[in-house]
Amino acid sequence: MKRIALAATALAAAAALxxxxxxxxxxxxxxxxxxxxxxxxxxxxxxxxxLPDKTSENWVLAGxxxxxxxxxxxxxxxxxxxxxxxxxxxxxxxISAMVTNGAKVIVIxxxxxxxxxxxLQQAADAGVKIIAYDRLIENTPNVDYYVAFDNYKVGELQxxxxxDGLAARSGHGAPWNIELFSGSPDDANSxxxxxxxxSVLQPKIDDGTLVVGSGQTDINQTATQGxxxxxxxxxxxxxxxxxxxxxxxxxxxxxxxxxxRAILTSVQQAGKDVKTFTVTGQDSEAESVxxxxxxxxYSTINKDTTLLVDQTIKMIQDLQKGxxxxxxxxxxxxxxxxxxxxxxxxxxxxxKENAAEAYANSPSLLAxxxxxx
Numbered sequence: 001m002k003r004i005a006l007a008a009t010a011l012a013a014a015a016a017l018x019x020x021x022x023x024x025x026x027x028x029x030x031x032x033x034x035x036x037x038x039x040x041x042x043x044x045x046x047x048x049x050x051l052p053d054k055t056s057e058n059w060v061l062a063g064x065x066x067x068x069x070x071x072x073x074x075x076x077x078x079x080x081x082x083x084x085x086x087x088x089x090x091x092x093x094x095i096s097a098m099v100t101n102g103a104k105v106i107v108i109x110x111x112x113x114x115x116x117x118x119x120l121q122q123a124a125d126a127g128v129k130i131i132a133y134d135r136l137i138e139n140t141p142n143v144d145y146y147v148a149f150d151n152y153k154v155g156e157l158q159x160x161x162x163x164d165g166l167a168a169r170s171g172h173g174a175p176w177n178i179e180l181f182s183g184s185p186d187d188a189n190s191x192x193x194x195x196x197x198x199s200v201l202q203p204k205i206d207d208g209t210l211v212v213g214s215g216q217t218d219i220n221q222t223a224t225q226g227x228x229x230x231x232x233x234x235x236x237x238x239x240x241x242x243x244x245x246x247x248x249x250x251x252x253x254x255x256x257x258x259x260x261r262a263i264l265t266s267v268q269q270a271g272k273d274v275k276t277f278t279v280t281g282q283d284s285e286a287e288s289v290x291x292x293x294x295x296x297x298y299s300t301i302n303k304d305t306t307l308l309v310d311q312t313i314k315m316i317q318d319l320q321k322g323x324x325x326x327x328x329x330x331x332x333x334x335x336x337x338x339x340x341x342x343x344x345x346x347x348x349x350x351x352k353e354n355a356a357e358a359y360a361n362s363p364s365l366l367a368x369x370x371x372x373x
Contacts, residue, residue, distance in 0.1 A: 146341070185220070
């Protein structure tokens with residue numbers, strides 16, 4: 001009888017160990033109501049998508065793609081924008097409402113990634129998973145995944161494009177006079193873009209190949225609040241008046257297409273020839289693709305929003321099934337509290353020379369390249 005009792009005890013212990021093993025995910029972490037991959041949820045659940053204002057064509061496109069893609073995948077889509085005229089409080093309220101209304105996952109393109117801690121704690125307490133979309137959410141442990149294009153690489157490509165354009169368009173050799181613009185200080189991506197570009201440009205500034213006429217090389221000096229075109233144009237107007245009255249400005253580092261076009265407008269209004277001027281961009285906005293084909297804007301970056309939304313929806317589908325979404329970077333994206341697991345897509349530099357190839361899968365942009373748009 002003693003042997004039987006001991007055997008029963010051993011079997012019970014083994015069963016307990018087996019159950020404990022089953023409660024761990026593939027990465028060895030214990031599962032509970034906050035584990036990202038183990039719980040799963042019904043296939044027709046509500047998915048929240050909180051996007052910033054519609055100042056960029058890509059945000060508008062992303063909202064449309066999320067609405068259709070999530071519904072095609074069987075989910076209920078709750079896609080909302082924070083109005084351009086409002087503060088971050090509107091997006092905070094939208095996220096809180098999504099949690100209250102039972103969203104299982106919330107995708108956030110942050111209006112200000114530093115001011116969502118309270119709302120993301122609310123989400124975590126409710127077991128809601130958070131995917132930071134395009135912009136990293138900072139200073140909170142309650143962001144589960146980040147999906148974006150490799151934004152540091154974007155900056156590197158922009159920096160190299162500026163150098164290439166100066167050599168090809170300026171009509172003279174180094175040194176070249178340039179100015180630097182960066183994005184909105186409330187967008188975590190702004191510093192990533194800028195740092196990537198400066199990794200290419202700073203050595204050329206140090207050796208005299210490039211001269212920043214204004215001396216404004218710090219990101220706090222180069223920032224463009226709200227990514228607003230009027231702010232970029234106003235600063236460019238001031239720089240041209242204060243620094244380039246009798247001196248030639250050869251090029252400008254611009255972090256996106258909206259700002260690039262504003263900079264070009266300022267340069268044109270000052271009576272300077274944009275055909276010998278180099279300005280970079282990003283986002284492949286239709287008007288900028290037209291400008292590139294006309295020989296005005298030198299370059300942009302193609303970040304296919306369709307691919308980014310598709311990857312995000314794949315991550316949501318994995319979470320719904322209770323499996324770990326695929327990531328390909330677990331080291332770079334420290335948000336100040338944790339390193340956020342990320343899936344990064346590769347960006348593509350676009351100039352007039354490679355535009356047809358770059359937009360082969362984008363009929364509307366390819367039509368512009370072919371002179372039909």
